[in-house]
Amino acid sequence: MSRALNHPDLVLRPFAERSQEETGWTDRLARMLFSATLRPWQQRALRARRRYQPLLEVVRDHNPGVASLDDAALRARIDRLRPGLRREGFTPERTGEAFALLREASGRVLGRRHFDTQLMGAWGLLHGRLVEMATGEGKTLTAALAAATAALSGRPVHVITVNDYLAERDAQELGPFYRFVGLDAGAVVQGLPTAERASAYARPITYCTNKEIAFDYLRDRVELGVRQSPLHLSLERLGGARAGTGLVLRGLHFAIVDEADSVFIDEARTPLILSATAPGEALAENCKQALALAQELQPGTDCVIEQAAHRVVLTDQGMDRVDAYAQDLPGIWTSARGREELVCQALSALHFFRRDEHYVVAEGKVQIVDESTGRILPDRSWERGLHQLIETKEGVNLTDERRTLARITYQGLFRRYLVLGGMTGTAKEVAGELNAVYGLSVVPIPLNKPSRRVMAPARVFLTTAEKWQAVAAEVQHIAQVGGRPVLIGTRSVKASEEISAVLHERGLPHALLNAKQDTIEAEVIAQAGHAGRITVATNMAGRGTDILLDDDVIQRGGLHVVLTEYHESRRVDRQLFGRCARQGDPGSCSTLVSLEDEIFTLHVPWPTRLARARLAAGSALPPTLVQVLRRLAQARAQRLQAQVRVQTLKQDQQLDQLLSFSGRQP
DSSP states (O other): OGGGGGOGGGGGSSSBOOOOOOOOHHHHHHIIIIIISOOHHHHHHHHSGGGGHHHHHHHHHHHHHHHTOOHHHHHHHHHTHHHHHHHHOSOHHHHHHHHHHHHHHHHHHTSOOOOHHHHHHHHHHHTTOEEEOOTTSOHHHHHHHHHHHHHHTTOOEEEEESSHHHHHHHHHHHHHHHHHTTOOEEEEOTTOOHHHHHHHHTSSEEEEEHHHHHHHHHHHHHHHGGGGSHHHHHHHHHTTOOTTTTOSOOBOOEEEETTHHIIIIITOSSOEEEEEEEOOTTHHHHHHHHHHHHHHSOBTTTEEEETTTTEEEEOHHHHHHHHHHTTTOOGGGGSHHHHHHHHHHHHHHHHTOOBTTTEEEETTEEEEEOTTTOOEETTOOOTTTHHHHHHHHHTOOOOOEEEEEEEEOHHHHHTTOSEEEEEESOOGGGHHHHHHHHOOOEEEOOOSSOOEEEEOOOEEESSHHHHHHHHHHHHHIIIIISOOOEEEEOSSHHHHHHHHHHHHHTTOOOEEESGGGGGGHHHHHHHTTSTTOEEEEOGGGTSSOOOOOOHHHHHHTOEEEEEOSOOSSHHHHHHHHTTSSOTTOEEEEEEEEETTSHHHHHHOHHHHHHHHHHHHTTOOOOHHHHHHHHHHHHHHHHHHHHHHHHHHHHHHHHHHHHTTTTOOOO
16 A cells, blocks of 8 residues: 555645545455455464564564664664665564564653564554454554654654544653654644644654544645645646645655544444534524424324334325425425425434433533544534424524535545545444445454453343443442452443442442543543442443453452443443453453343344343243344344445545535535
8 A cells, every 4th residue: 555655646736645546346346255354264364473484573673672772872873774674565574673663662662562463453554454463462552663664754643543542542641752763743632723633743743633634634625625626736836836835734644543343334434524514594484493393293004114224204194294284384484395304304303312322412512422432522513403303302503504505425535645544443343444445454462461351141131220220239249259350331321320320329430431521531530440349331341441450359350340231232242341351361251131222122023022032931042042142133223224324435435526626515
């Protein structure tokens, strides 16, 4: 992928990025079948250390000489690497020398030397691969090694993660290491002023979230206006104009995406839209009227509500009722298409979006909760009037409607990077899609130490109330009798508050971490590894979180993790389990779910009814039957989400082709 640095389109662009020629379907099919779908024997071959043996041998050869250098000599040696890396690229000889020097620097500055497995991961990142490293194997330090090597070669590096907390934390904690080797790192987080953003992006290494980089890219596109196309840019140069004035980004050179499956897959269903305020005088009245009508429409008769696909369709009878209701109403109600879309959006607001699951009401505003990360998305809103309809439903002041200025999908954005690498602990389930869409081959990395995680068989309960009581009883025994810390994982804010109430009833002190308490995240995580500590958390604690254990906790068996509801993706479940038993530490996991959980009732309703009848009759569900239900439900959910991602990507490509001259988006 590094050959893309010499792509001919770059001379015509305001900043470096890969052009978006669409490959043929035969190429995409071959890439999916041959490169990404790793057969078991291929996986074993990739895991074998001998694949990385040439690199590791170069590092070992340099170790004795590097260790004998004082700090000044080590810095000078690192500085002398730059011309060779820039000239020769990431060859085993040059990269091995860089890794040896940087590993020594990390050990001196941070007190952490890279393991051989982390060297392997960094090598994969430098060569545009998606590196699958088990949770707890040190992806943060792996990314730092690759980022420093790439930055020493002169490439601006973006290290992209899933939330502001991780971006700011990593930039701050790794800053001394980067400065020691002659580099610097900045962090771009929500609310950072434009001048400071530009300053952060101007540094050799920039830590940011996927959402911040996407919206900064869109703002730059709006700043460029009609000058985005190669033709316009070349005409500007002929006229002596300097393109790119006022841009925040320097280009899309080299990206390392942490938790890559979350960014590339889970968050790729919805396009990112940059918008501006467009006040509407009749907005509030239209929303009230649409919600009033939607509440009268009968599912199955007037409309079809497809919960799993999040889709609403009005029947002929429903259309007749909408037409009759709108007969004497002005404005949008006079348009057949306009009133149909408004009513469908109102039905969506009523049936698909639930408070404390998809959004919270805080400070008198409806604030979206990211389902993948469990965090609030400030200053984000749903489009096409949906946000205002939900505000009307919740009785808060309406915000103005938004007019779209630019849009992009994560698929469209990340495929523009000249070199793209990624890291995650859970990639094998979506390896084919990652390769077909992003051109990323998944490279598994072996464990540094054997895993000591103990998994208990899943337990299933008839009702949610029974599940919460069982969770509380198990947690009480492990925390109070065993003296071990416990992390209880929930899918939503509502669920986290339900189990918190049950724990309060039993007199069990605990910490609660969800979208409403995100300001205390660092404090809660810092204490989550103490003996007897109970922590209830949404997906905020599922990715990128390193819970440090007290020494006596390790002797008692380590952290215990409780999964209280299966997610639509098994990858998210595995991420939660990965909070325990990291780097050879002991740890255990248990799964306690209910047949009232949405994953079962929504995606496998008929098998769930049979299972409920069996439980109600007093018969236990065998663990194998529970796993069959889970696999069926998660497989159906993933198929539906994959269809949405494919449709989103197609729409993005069609808009790019339609608007290729101006580069503007509708």
